[in-house]
Amino acid sequence: MAVHRRDVSAVAVVLALLWLVAPAIGTTPVDAAGRLRVAASIFPLYDIVRHVAGSAAEVVLVLPPGASPHTFEPTPATVRALAGASVIFVVGHGLDDWAARLARGAGVPDPVRVDRGIRLRRVYAGGGADPHYWLSAPNGKRIATTVAAELERRAPDRGAEIQRALAAYLARLDTADREIRRLLADLPNRRIATVHDAFGYFADAYGLEVAAAFEAFPGREPGPRFVVEFQRKIRASGVGMVFTEPQLSVAALRPIARDLGVTLGVLDPLGGLPGREGYVELLLWDARAVAAAARGVTP
Template sequence: MARPWERLRRGLLLVVVLAFACGVTRPAAAAGEPVVVATIHPLTAIARELAGNWIDGHTLLPPGASPHTFEPRPGQMRTLAGASLIIAVGQGLDDWALQLARSAQRADVLLVGDEVAAAGLGIDFSGDEEHHHGEPAEDPHRHGGAIDPHVWLDPVLVRDVIAPAIARRLAAVLPGREAEIEANLRAFQEELSRLDADIARLLSFPGSKAFISYHSAWRYFARRYGLEEVATVAGFPGREPSARWVADVVRTAREHGVTVIFAEPQLSPKAAETIAREIGGRVLMMDPIGGPGLAGRERYSDLLRYNAGMLADALAAAR
């Protein structure tokens, strides 16, 4: 019997085929700008830093949704089918979009996770066993990729690998704007260098750098700034952890003196709240996605500053 996702996927692919048979057109842009579609908000935000109003930018993942649990709607096929450029993470994070892009025969898809992997800068999934508490957790078989896909959460990777890759593809769909895109890239890279230095200073205090995240989205950030993710609230986002898992996270929190448990706005905070009560701690929000209209989390740099501030508060509480 086909699993629910398989039935949904087949239905969505059928929608794509029917849409093309009826003559899908490109989404309307105010001045004929090329349509650029990203799977998650941070990638859209980076594209806008580089191309501004020269593109008609869209994000497939709606505000408040997680790429780990999202199921695309048939109405999004129209936007995807008409895109000049599709920017995705890849590495299993947003396969729901890549399957639809392939069905729409879109060849111009940029996978930023693959760019990081090709540069030899990805974090693989080995060495995670200490966080699994005897249960299956996030791994390459679940994500479908060779590396941790949360590559956008390291501003240096964005500066050196992801933003240049996006800039190259934007230049290809914006002929005549190459020099301006290159200038915007240089300015954005300078901003990211300042951001990196600011975060490094913010998190450079002595003492424990142990923290407990909702799920393993923060390994690139932790590697960059010398932090230690000692446990995760959930083995896989969107799936409630077992009682055994929760008990092990509580024990780990006590062993490391962790008093703040992180939740994420895209996912239920219930398990994080349970763990925080057990340790007499509190819950703070880290946000790997951000979104339009969210104060302090709309621009890419602001999103990273927000999360660095949350981590600094949590680590200060443990000192």
């Protein structure tokens, strides 16, 4: 599945409106308390950054919780929120390029992609990388380490504080990783089916198999041939549930699931919603959902 291109017209309109908000966009990289002002494109990065930064930085989230980076339409308010940020942390690989463009328009320097040290899955047409690499605790640790290095570079006087916060957060991620592995041990069926192919890294990290994905492009209804192949894979896999996402419509999937005799559950790739108000909580929430579905119980 390839991540489809953003509709750049909406971004272009917002950037054209920057002239109207330019006086509000400052250039000072720190606030009155000596904190950096930084931004993150999506909630998982935002939560990682704020835990690693601690009191050394104010962190701005660009994509509102509940919205999808694949379908989000930015507004002038989105740009104003970036005012004065010294850097924006992004996933890259087509998922949040729109956020990087908005940031540049708001005077934020080149974005920092957080995939350093992460082995990317080359699964998309043309050899493109799967951008959902934050969806495993080991990759979360790599992201946190990249963020810490960038924050230290920009605020060397807060280096010791950032390193203490990083160490504490890495320990939390280690604990979460062990709990996820415990939750997903000895499942009767290690196959999952999803509305779109966002959980490959999660599956690879925890010994699962993504047997089928409904949408070839997030937020776009699949064509007839893709639906037929999806149905074939579901029947062959033995899964009893297809996981949707809170950020995407399930209108097209619901009647197909009914015909297949499978139920619809929820896996969340982004979080920031009740029950997964943090990145660690998000990973655990998804693991519990997979475990419950495999065992045929209500999470």
